[in-house]
Amino acid sequence: MYVAITGAAPARIELREHLDCRRFHVSVPSEVDSAALAAVFAESGAGTVDGSGALVEIGEIRRMALELGVDPDWHERFARMVAYATEKGWVSADGARFAAHVVPDERPGTTGRLRGT
Structure with a gap:
């Protein structure tokens, strides 16, 4: 599964491939810069x-x-995904948050890069 940031204004958060508990990342289209990414997470x-x-x-x-x-x-x-991530140190100390790589959205029609990082 992964979290997808969609659109530039206003950007939204969607969960995709939610039945796949073997991977996790945040996918961001090129039109969403690092400030907009931070804002969408904060606002949501x-x-x-x-x-x-x-x-x-x-x-x-x-x-x-x-x-x-x-x-x-x-x-x-x-639960197994959370346990594995915890063992690897990819869960916050309080157990409430996953650490996730932010990757460029590589779907067709995107430029495959994240601006402002």
Whole structure:
């Protein structure tokens, strides 16, 4: 799964491929610069931006996934994802946020770079 930032004005946060609990990152289109990325996270309450990464609220990920609909075993797979990330040091000390790489959106029609970083 990954968090996608969509649009330039106003940018929004969407959870994509939410049934895939084997990977996690934040995907950002080229028209969203680092200031806009920080703003969309701050305004949504979904997390914060720190340097070249983001800290994404685990509770918000869970909420968005449940809104999209999950498989019966999704909760177990998500718990394993959180446990693995915790072992690797990719979860905040309080256990509330995933550390995520911010990557350029590489879908067709995007330029594949993040401005302002």
